[in-house]
Amino acid sequence: MRAVTVPVPGGPRALVVSEVPEPVAGPREVVIDVAAAGVNRADVNQREGHYPSPAGAPSWPGLEVSGTVVAVGDEVTTASLGDHVVALLSGGGYADRVAVDEGLVLPYLKGLDFVESAGLPEAVATVWSNVFMNAQLQPVETLLVHGGSSGVGSIAIQLAKALGSTVYATAGTADKVAFSEALGADRGIDYKNEDFVAVVKELTDGRGVDVVLDLVGGDYLARDVEALAVGGRIMVIASQGGAEATIDVGRLMGKRGRIWGTTLRARPLEERREIMAQVREHVWPLVARGDVRPVLDSVFPLEFAALAHERMESGGHSGKILLAVR
Structure with missing residues:
Protein backbone atom coordinates (compact mmCIF):
# COMPACT_ATOMS: atom_id res chain seq x y z
CA MET A 1 0.00 0.00 0.00
CA PRO A 121 -10.40 13.02 16.42
CA GLU A 122 -7.09 14.69 17.30
CA ALA A 123 -8.62 18.11 17.94
CA VAL A 124 -11.56 16.95 20.06
CA ALA A 125 -9.38 14.56 22.07
CA THR A 126 -6.81 17.30 22.67
CA VAL A 127 -9.36 19.88 23.71
CA TRP A 128 -11.46 17.57 25.86
CA SER A 129 -8.50 16.02 27.69
CA ASN A 130 -6.79 19.34 28.38
CA VAL A 131 -9.54 21.90 28.86
CA PHE A 132 -12.18 19.70 30.47
CA MET A 133 -10.58 16.60 31.98
CA ASN A 134 -7.41 18.28 33.28
CA ALA A 135 -8.23 22.00 33.65
CA GLN A 136 -11.89 21.22 34.47
CA LEU A 137 -13.29 24.34 32.80
CA GLN A 138 -16.74 25.14 34.20
CA PRO A 139 -19.69 26.83 32.47
CA VAL A 140 -19.32 29.93 34.68
CA GLU A 141 -15.62 30.26 33.82
CA THR A 142 -13.65 31.96 31.06
CA LEU A 143 -11.29 30.31 28.54
CA LEU A 144 -8.53 32.03 26.57
CA VAL A 145 -7.50 30.14 23.43
CA HIS A 146 -4.26 31.03 21.68
CA GLY A 147 -4.55 30.33 17.96
CA GLY A 148 -8.32 30.46 17.68
CA SER A 149 -8.25 29.86 13.94
CA SER A 150 -6.18 26.66 14.18
CA GLY A 151 -7.68 23.20 14.00
CA VAL A 152 -7.47 22.73 17.76
CA GLY A 153 -8.44 26.34 18.45
CA SER A 154 -11.55 26.15 16.27
CA ILE A 155 -12.76 23.10 18.20
CA ALA A 156 -11.89 24.62 21.58
CA ILE A 157 -14.00 27.70 20.85
CA GLN A 158 -17.00 25.68 19.71
CA LEU A 159 -16.84 23.13 22.52
CA ALA A 160 -16.37 25.62 25.34
CA LYS A 161 -19.22 27.78 24.02
CA ALA A 162 -21.49 24.75 23.60
CA LEU A 163 -20.88 23.90 27.26
CA GLY A 164 -21.61 27.42 28.48
CA SER A 165 -18.24 29.09 29.04
CA THR A 166 -17.06 32.52 27.93
CA VAL A 167 -14.31 32.29 25.30
CA TYR A 168 -11.66 34.75 24.15
CA ALA A 169 -9.32 33.80 21.28
CA THR A 170 -6.12 35.28 19.90
CA ALA A 171 -5.35 35.32 16.17
CA GLY A 172 -2.83 37.00 13.90
CA THR A 173 -4.98 38.83 11.34
CA ALA A 174 -8.28 40.68 11.24
CA ASP A 175 -9.73 37.90 9.08
CA LYS A 176 -8.71 35.24 11.61
CA VAL A 177 -10.14 37.30 14.46
CA ALA A 178 -13.43 37.47 12.56
CA PHE A 179 -13.18 33.71 11.86
CA SER A 180 -12.79 33.01 15.59
CA GLU A 181 -15.74 35.21 16.47
CA ALA A 182 -17.88 33.56 13.79
CA LEU A 183 -17.19 30.23 15.52
CA GLY A 184 -18.54 31.66 18.76
CA ALA A 185 -15.66 33.43 20.51
CA ASP A 186 -17.03 36.26 22.66
CA ARG A 187 -14.03 38.38 21.67
CA GLY A 188 -11.27 37.80 19.17
CA ILE A 189 -7.94 39.45 19.95
CA ASP A 190 -5.49 40.50 17.22
CA TYR A 191 -2.25 39.65 19.00
CA LYS A 192 -0.17 41.64 16.51
CA ASN A 193 -2.00 44.87 17.28
CA GLU A 194 -3.43 44.25 20.76
CA ASP A 195 -1.93 43.18 24.09
CA PHE A 196 -3.97 40.11 24.96
CA VAL A 197 -3.20 40.54 28.68
CA ALA A 198 -4.61 44.07 28.71
CA VAL A 199 -7.65 43.03 26.67
CA VAL A 200 -8.64 40.11 28.91
CA LYS A 201 -8.08 42.18 32.03
CA GLU A 202 -10.42 44.83 30.63
CA LEU A 203 -13.00 42.26 29.57
CA THR A 204 -12.97 40.59 33.01
CA ASP A 205 -12.84 43.79 35.10
CA GLY A 206 -9.28 42.97 36.10
CA ARG A 207 -10.01 39.43 37.26
CA GLY A 208 -8.30 37.53 34.42
CA VAL A 209 -9.23 34.23 32.78
CA ASP A 210 -9.72 30.87 34.46
CA VAL A 211 -8.12 28.64 31.82
CA VAL A 212 -5.59 29.32 29.06
CA LEU A 213 -5.12 26.85 26.20
CA ASP A 214 -1.64 27.70 24.96
CA LEU A 215 -0.42 26.39 21.60
CA VAL A 216 2.49 28.86 21.51
CA GLY A 217 4.66 28.49 24.60
CA GLY A 218 7.85 30.54 24.69
CA ASP A 219 7.44 34.09 25.94
CA TYR A 220 3.64 33.68 25.87
CA LEU A 221 3.85 31.69 29.10
CA ALA A 222 4.88 34.66 31.24
CA ARG A 223 2.06 36.70 29.77
CA ASP A 224 -0.38 33.83 30.36
CA VAL A 225 0.47 34.06 34.05
CA GLU A 226 -0.30 37.79 33.99
CA ALA A 227 -3.65 37.11 32.27
CA LEU A 228 -4.61 34.40 34.76
CA ALA A 229 -7.29 34.73 37.43
CA VAL A 230 -6.73 33.50 40.97
CA GLY A 231 -6.92 29.71 40.86
CA GLY A 232 -6.41 29.71 37.09
CA ARG A 233 -4.93 26.91 34.98
CA ILE A 234 -2.61 27.14 31.97
CA MET A 235 -2.58 24.15 29.62
CA VAL A 236 0.50 24.15 27.37
CA ILE A 237 0.05 21.77 24.43
CA ALA A 238 2.60 23.08 21.90
CA SER A 239 5.70 25.23 21.72
CA GLN A 240 5.52 27.02 18.38
CA GLY A 241 6.93 30.15 20.03
CA GLY A 242 9.90 28.37 21.56
CA ALA A 243 10.71 25.56 23.95
CA GLU A 244 12.04 27.78 26.74
CA ALA A 245 10.21 30.28 28.93
CA THR A 246 10.89 32.47 31.94
CA ILE A 247 8.03 33.20 34.34
CA ASP A 248 7.56 35.15 37.55
CA VAL A 249 7.10 32.28 40.00
CA GLY A 250 5.97 34.71 42.68
CA ARG A 251 3.12 35.92 40.45
CA LEU A 252 2.08 32.33 39.75
CA MET A 253 2.15 31.49 43.46
CA GLY A 254 0.22 34.63 44.35
CA LYS A 255 -2.52 33.61 41.95
CA ARG A 256 -2.43 30.01 43.16
CA GLY A 257 -2.12 29.16 39.48
CA ARG A 258 -1.13 25.94 37.77
CA ILE A 259 0.83 25.30 34.58
CA TRP A 260 0.30 21.89 32.99
CA GLY A 261 2.20 20.70 29.92
CA THR A 262 0.85 17.70 28.02
CA THR A 263 1.12 15.71 24.83
CA LEU A 264 -1.45 13.23 23.56
CA ARG A 265 0.15 10.60 21.33
CA ALA A 266 2.70 9.43 23.89
CA ARG A 267 0.16 8.77 26.65
CA PRO A 268 -0.40 5.15 27.67
CA LEU A 269 -3.04 3.37 25.62
CA GLU A 270 -5.40 3.10 28.58
CA GLU A 271 -5.35 6.87 29.05
CA ARG A 272 -6.09 7.47 25.36
CA ARG A 273 -8.92 4.92 25.51
CA GLU A 274 -10.42 6.80 28.47
CA ILE A 275 -10.13 10.12 26.65
CA MET A 276 -11.93 8.73 23.61
CA ALA A 277 -14.59 7.12 25.80
CA GLN A 278 -15.28 10.51 27.34
CA VAL A 279 -15.28 12.16 23.92
CA ARG A 280 -17.86 9.64 22.78
CA GLU A 281 -20.03 10.33 25.83
CA HIS A 282 -19.70 14.10 26.14
CA VAL A 283 -18.59 15.51 22.78
CA TRP A 284 -20.06 13.21 20.14
CA PRO A 285 -23.66 14.20 21.03
CA LEU A 286 -22.69 17.86 20.49
CA VAL A 287 -21.18 16.97 17.12
CA ALA A 288 -24.31 15.01 16.19
CA ARG A 289 -26.43 18.04 17.11
CA GLY A 290 -24.29 20.39 15.06
CA ASP A 291 -22.99 22.42 18.01
CA VAL A 292 -19.40 21.32 17.24
CA ARG A 293 -18.30 20.82 13.65
Whole structure:
Protein backbone atom coordinates (compact mmCIF):
# COMPACT_ATOMS: atom_id res chain seq x y z
CA MET A 1 0.00 0.00 0.00
CA ARG A 2 0.98 3.65 -0.26
CA ALA A 3 2.25 5.66 2.71
CA VAL A 4 3.82 9.11 2.95
CA THR A 5 7.16 8.39 4.61
CA VAL A 6 10.10 10.53 5.71
CA PRO A 7 13.30 8.79 4.56
CA VAL A 8 15.40 11.78 5.66
CA PRO A 9 14.02 14.49 7.99
CA GLY A 10 13.77 17.96 6.51
CA GLY A 11 11.40 20.39 4.82
CA PRO A 12 8.06 19.57 3.19
CA ARG A 13 9.77 17.89 0.25
CA ALA A 14 11.15 15.29 2.66
CA LEU A 15 7.72 13.65 2.44
CA VAL A 16 7.88 10.76 -0.04
CA VAL A 17 5.10 8.44 -1.23
CA SER A 18 6.43 4.91 -0.68
CA GLU A 19 5.22 1.32 -0.84
CA VAL A 20 4.97 -0.26 2.61
CA PRO A 21 3.45 -3.50 3.94
CA GLU A 22 -0.25 -3.44 4.74
CA PRO A 23 -1.12 -3.48 8.45
CA VAL A 24 -2.51 -6.55 10.16
CA ALA A 25 -5.08 -6.23 12.93
CA GLY A 26 -3.98 -7.28 16.40
CA PRO A 27 -6.46 -9.00 18.73
CA ARG A 28 -8.12 -5.73 19.82
CA GLU A 29 -7.41 -3.74 16.67
CA VAL A 30 -9.26 -2.84 13.51
CA VAL A 31 -7.78 -2.06 10.11
CA ILE A 32 -9.23 1.05 8.48
CA ASP A 33 -9.28 1.73 4.76
CA VAL A 34 -8.45 5.43 4.98
CA ALA A 35 -10.70 8.00 3.29
CA ALA A 36 -8.88 11.06 4.63
CA ALA A 37 -6.22 12.00 7.17
CA GLY A 38 -5.84 15.15 9.23
CA VAL A 39 -2.68 17.24 8.98
CA ASN A 40 -1.41 18.48 12.34
CA ARG A 41 1.49 20.58 13.60
CA ALA A 42 2.86 17.42 15.24
CA ASP A 43 3.23 15.93 11.74
CA VAL A 44 5.44 18.86 10.76
CA ASN A 45 7.57 18.31 13.86
CA GLN A 46 7.84 14.62 13.01
CA ARG A 47 8.86 15.39 9.43
CA GLU A 48 11.61 17.65 10.75
CA GLY A 49 12.92 14.85 12.96
CA HIS A 50 11.81 16.34 16.30
CA TYR A 51 8.80 14.17 17.19
CA PRO A 52 9.20 10.51 16.22
CA SER A 53 6.37 8.01 16.44
CA PRO A 54 6.20 6.14 19.75
CA ALA A 55 7.28 2.52 19.89
CA GLY A 56 4.95 0.20 18.05
CA ALA A 57 3.39 2.88 15.83
CA PRO A 58 4.14 3.29 12.11
CA SER A 59 7.13 5.54 11.49
CA TRP A 60 5.28 7.85 9.10
CA PRO A 61 3.00 10.77 10.14
CA GLY A 62 -0.75 10.93 10.62
CA LEU A 63 -2.63 11.21 13.92
CA GLU A 64 -6.27 11.00 12.79
CA VAL A 65 -8.30 9.49 9.96
CA SER A 66 -11.75 8.77 8.66
CA GLY A 67 -12.42 5.55 6.79
CA THR A 68 -14.04 2.13 6.59
CA VAL A 69 -13.27 -0.91 8.74
CA VAL A 70 -11.92 -3.71 6.50
CA ALA A 71 -10.52 -6.11 9.13
CA VAL A 72 -11.12 -6.76 12.83
CA GLY A 73 -9.10 -8.61 15.45
CA ASP A 74 -10.39 -11.70 17.23
CA GLU A 75 -11.19 -9.82 20.45
CA VAL A 76 -12.83 -6.73 18.94
CA THR A 77 -16.36 -6.12 20.25
CA THR A 78 -17.19 -2.54 19.27
CA ALA A 79 -16.64 -2.47 15.49
CA SER A 80 -17.64 -4.56 12.50
CA LEU A 81 -16.56 -4.94 8.89
CA GLY A 82 -17.91 -2.11 6.77
CA ASP A 83 -18.36 0.38 9.63
CA HIS A 84 -17.64 4.00 8.74
CA VAL A 85 -15.45 5.41 11.52
CA VAL A 86 -12.98 8.04 12.61
CA ALA A 87 -9.93 7.21 14.70
CA LEU A 88 -7.21 8.72 16.85
CA LEU A 89 -3.74 7.36 16.02
CA SER A 90 -0.20 7.37 17.36
CA GLY A 91 1.03 7.60 13.78
CA GLY A 92 0.55 6.12 10.34
CA GLY A 93 -2.50 8.02 9.09
CA TYR A 94 -0.83 9.23 5.90
CA ALA A 95 -1.47 5.89 4.18
CA ASP A 96 -4.03 3.76 2.37
CA ARG A 97 -4.69 1.71 5.51
CA VAL A 98 -3.92 1.83 9.21
CA ALA A 99 -4.41 -0.49 12.21
CA VAL A 100 -5.66 1.03 15.45
CA ASP A 101 -6.93 -0.13 18.83
CA GLU A 102 -10.73 -0.36 18.89
CA GLY A 103 -10.84 1.93 21.94
CA LEU A 104 -9.51 4.81 19.82
CA VAL A 105 -12.25 4.48 17.20
CA LEU A 106 -15.50 6.47 17.10
CA PRO A 107 -18.49 5.96 14.83
CA TYR A 108 -18.89 8.26 11.86
CA LEU A 109 -21.88 10.55 12.39
CA LYS A 110 -24.34 10.93 9.55
CA GLY A 111 -24.68 14.50 8.41
CA LEU A 112 -20.94 15.09 8.45
CA ASP A 113 -18.85 15.10 5.32
CA PHE A 114 -16.89 11.83 5.42
CA VAL A 115 -13.62 13.53 4.41
CA GLU A 116 -14.04 16.50 6.75
CA SER A 117 -14.74 14.19 9.70
CA ALA A 118 -11.06 13.13 9.57
CA GLY A 119 -10.28 16.52 11.11
CA LEU A 120 -12.11 15.78 14.36
CA PRO A 121 -10.40 13.02 16.42
CA GLU A 122 -7.09 14.69 17.30
CA ALA A 123 -8.62 18.11 17.94
CA VAL A 124 -11.56 16.95 20.06
CA ALA A 125 -9.38 14.56 22.07
CA THR A 126 -6.81 17.30 22.67
CA VAL A 127 -9.36 19.88 23.71
CA TRP A 128 -11.46 17.57 25.86
CA SER A 129 -8.50 16.02 27.69
CA ASN A 130 -6.79 19.34 28.38
CA VAL A 131 -9.54 21.90 28.86
CA PHE A 132 -12.18 19.70 30.47
CA MET A 133 -10.58 16.60 31.98
CA ASN A 134 -7.41 18.28 33.28
CA ALA A 135 -8.23 22.00 33.65
CA GLN A 136 -11.89 21.22 34.47
CA LEU A 137 -13.29 24.34 32.80
CA GLN A 138 -16.74 25.14 34.20
CA PRO A 139 -19.69 26.83 32.47
CA VAL A 140 -19.32 29.93 34.68
CA GLU A 141 -15.62 30.26 33.82
CA THR A 142 -13.65 31.96 31.06
CA LEU A 143 -11.29 30.31 28.54
CA LEU A 144 -8.53 32.03 26.57
CA VAL A 145 -7.50 30.14 23.43
CA HIS A 146 -4.26 31.03 21.68
CA GLY A 147 -4.55 30.33 17.96
CA GLY A 148 -8.32 30.46 17.68
CA SER A 149 -8.25 29.86 13.94
CA SER A 150 -6.18 26.66 14.18
CA GLY A 151 -7.68 23.20 14.00
CA VAL A 152 -7.47 22.73 17.76
CA GLY A 153 -8.44 26.34 18.45
CA SER A 154 -11.55 26.15 16.27
CA ILE A 155 -12.76 23.10 18.20
CA ALA A 156 -11.89 24.62 21.58
CA ILE A 157 -14.00 27.70 20.85
CA GLN A 158 -17.00 25.68 19.71
CA LEU A 159 -16.84 23.13 22.52
CA ALA A 160 -16.37 25.62 25.34
CA LYS A 161 -19.22 27.78 24.02
CA ALA A 162 -21.49 24.75 23.60
CA LEU A 163 -20.88 23.90 27.26
CA GLY A 164 -21.61 27.42 28.48
CA SER A 165 -18.24 29.09 29.04
CA THR A 166 -17.06 32.52 27.93
CA VAL A 167 -14.31 32.29 25.30
CA TYR A 168 -11.66 34.75 24.15
CA ALA A 169 -9.32 33.80 21.28
CA THR A 170 -6.12 35.28 19.90
CA ALA A 171 -5.35 35.32 16.17
CA GLY A 172 -2.83 37.00 13.90
CA THR A 173 -4.98 38.83 11.34
CA ALA A 174 -8.28 40.68 11.24
CA ASP A 175 -9.73 37.90 9.08
CA LYS A 176 -8.71 35.24 11.61
CA VAL A 177 -10.14 37.30 14.46
CA ALA A 178 -13.43 37.47 12.56
CA PHE A 179 -13.18 33.71 11.86
CA SER A 180 -12.79 33.01 15.59
CA GLU A 181 -15.74 35.21 16.47
CA ALA A 182 -17.88 33.56 13.79
CA LEU A 183 -17.19 30.23 15.52
CA GLY A 184 -18.54 31.66 18.76
CA ALA A 185 -15.66 33.43 20.51
CA ASP A 186 -17.03 36.26 22.66
CA ARG A 187 -14.03 38.38 21.67
CA GLY A 188 -11.27 37.80 19.17
CA ILE A 189 -7.94 39.45 19.95
CA ASP A 190 -5.49 40.50 17.22
CA TYR A 191 -2.25 39.65 19.00
CA LYS A 192 -0.17 41.64 16.51
CA ASN A 193 -2.00 44.87 17.28
CA GLU A 194 -3.43 44.25 20.76
CA ASP A 195 -1.93 43.18 24.09
CA PHE A 196 -3.97 40.11 24.96
CA VAL A 197 -3.20 40.54 28.68
CA ALA A 198 -4.61 44.07 28.71
CA VAL A 199 -7.65 43.03 26.67
CA VAL A 200 -8.64 40.11 28.91
CA LYS A 201 -8.08 42.18 32.03
CA GLU A 202 -10.42 44.83 30.63
CA LEU A 203 -13.00 42.26 29.57
CA THR A 204 -12.97 40.59 33.01
CA ASP A 205 -12.84 43.79 35.10
CA GLY A 206 -9.28 42.97 36.10
CA ARG A 207 -10.01 39.43 37.26
CA GLY A 208 -8.30 37.53 34.42
CA VAL A 209 -9.23 34.23 32.78
CA ASP A 210 -9.72 30.87 34.46
CA VAL A 211 -8.12 28.64 31.82
CA VAL A 212 -5.59 29.32 29.06
CA LEU A 213 -5.12 26.85 26.20
CA ASP A 214 -1.64 27.70 24.96
CA LEU A 215 -0.42 26.39 21.60
CA VAL A 216 2.49 28.86 21.51
CA GLY A 217 4.66 28.49 24.60
CA GLY A 218 7.85 30.54 24.69
CA ASP A 219 7.44 34.09 25.94
CA TYR A 220 3.64 33.68 25.87
CA LEU A 221 3.85 31.69 29.10
CA ALA A 222 4.88 34.66 31.24
CA ARG A 223 2.06 36.70 29.77
CA ASP A 224 -0.38 33.83 30.36
CA VAL A 225 0.47 34.06 34.05
CA GLU A 226 -0.30 37.79 33.99
CA ALA A 227 -3.65 37.11 32.27
CA LEU A 228 -4.61 34.40 34.76
CA ALA A 229 -7.29 34.73 37.43
CA VAL A 230 -6.73 33.50 40.97
CA GLY A 231 -6.92 29.71 40.86
CA GLY A 232 -6.41 29.71 37.09
CA ARG A 233 -4.93 26.91 34.98
CA ILE A 234 -2.61 27.14 31.97
CA MET A 235 -2.58 24.15 29.62
CA VAL A 236 0.50 24.15 27.37
CA ILE A 237 0.05 21.77 24.43
CA ALA A 238 2.60 23.08 21.90
CA SER A 239 5.70 25.23 21.72
CA GLN A 240 5.52 27.02 18.38
CA GLY A 241 6.93 30.15 20.03
CA GLY A 242 9.90 28.37 21.56
CA ALA A 243 10.71 25.56 23.95
CA GLU A 244 12.04 27.78 26.74
CA ALA A 245 10.21 30.28 28.93
CA THR A 246 10.89 32.47 31.94
CA ILE A 247 8.03 33.20 34.34
CA ASP A 248 7.56 35.15 37.55
CA VAL A 249 7.10 32.28 40.00
CA GLY A 250 5.97 34.71 42.68
CA ARG A 251 3.12 35.92 40.45
CA LEU A 252 2.08 32.33 39.75
CA MET A 253 2.15 31.49 43.46
CA GLY A 254 0.22 34.63 44.35
CA LYS A 255 -2.52 33.61 41.95
CA ARG A 256 -2.43 30.01 43.16
CA GLY A 257 -2.12 29.16 39.48
CA ARG A 258 -1.13 25.94 37.77
CA ILE A 259 0.83 25.30 34.58
CA TRP A 260 0.30 21.89 32.99
CA GLY A 261 2.20 20.70 29.92
CA THR A 262 0.85 17.70 28.02
CA THR A 263 1.12 15.71 24.83
CA LEU A 264 -1.45 13.23 23.56
CA ARG A 265 0.15 10.60 21.33
CA ALA A 266 2.70 9.43 23.89
CA ARG A 267 0.16 8.77 26.65
CA PRO A 268 -0.40 5.15 27.67
CA LEU A 269 -3.04 3.37 25.62
CA GLU A 270 -5.40 3.10 28.58
CA GLU A 271 -5.35 6.87 29.05
CA ARG A 272 -6.09 7.47 25.36
CA ARG A 273 -8.92 4.92 25.51
CA GLU A 274 -10.42 6.80 28.47
CA ILE A 275 -10.13 10.12 26.65
CA MET A 276 -11.93 8.73 23.61
CA ALA A 277 -14.59 7.12 25.80
CA GLN A 278 -15.28 10.51 27.34
CA VAL A 279 -15.28 12.16 23.92
CA ARG A 280 -17.86 9.64 22.78
CA GLU A 281 -20.03 10.33 25.83
CA HIS A 282 -19.70 14.10 26.14
CA VAL A 283 -18.59 15.51 22.78
CA TRP A 284 -20.06 13.21 20.14
CA PRO A 285 -23.66 14.20 21.03
CA LEU A 286 -22.69 17.86 20.49
CA VAL A 287 -21.18 16.97 17.12
CA ALA A 288 -24.31 15.01 16.19
CA ARG A 289 -26.43 18.04 17.11
CA GLY A 290 -24.29 20.39 15.06
CA ASP A 291 -22.99 22.42 18.01
CA VAL A 292 -19.40 21.32 17.24
CA ARG A 293 -18.30 20.82 13.65
CA PRO A 294 -15.03 20.21 11.81
CA VAL A 295 -13.88 23.45 10.20
CA LEU A 296 -12.18 22.82 6.87
CA ASP A 297 -9.41 24.95 5.41
CA SER A 298 -8.23 22.82 2.49
CA VAL A 299 -7.89 19.28 1.14
CA PHE A 300 -4.88 17.90 -0.74
CA PRO A 301 -4.49 14.50 -2.40
CA LEU A 302 -2.23 12.11 -0.46
CA GLU A 303 0.53 12.40 -3.03
CA PHE A 304 0.62 16.18 -2.48
CA ALA A 305 1.27 15.95 1.25
CA ALA A 306 4.23 18.31 0.82
CA LEU A 307 1.88 21.05 -0.36
CA ALA A 308 -0.36 20.42 2.65
CA HIS A 309 2.63 20.91 4.95
CA GLU A 310 3.62 24.05 3.11
CA ARG A 311 0.11 25.36 3.64
CA MET A 312 0.34 24.67 7.37
CA GLU A 313 3.76 26.23 7.73
CA SER A 314 2.66 29.36 5.85
CA GLY A 315 0.36 30.21 8.74
CA GLY A 316 -2.34 31.25 6.29
CA HIS A 317 -4.81 28.48 7.08
CA SER A 318 -7.96 28.71 9.19
CA GLY A 319 -9.33 25.37 10.37
CA LYS A 320 -8.16 21.91 9.41
CA ILE A 321 -5.95 20.84 6.51
CA LEU A 322 -6.68 17.32 5.26
CA LEU A 323 -5.22 14.72 2.93
CA ALA A 324 -7.74 12.90 0.73
CA VAL A 325 -6.62 9.28 0.46
CA ARG A 326 -9.63 7.66 -1.19
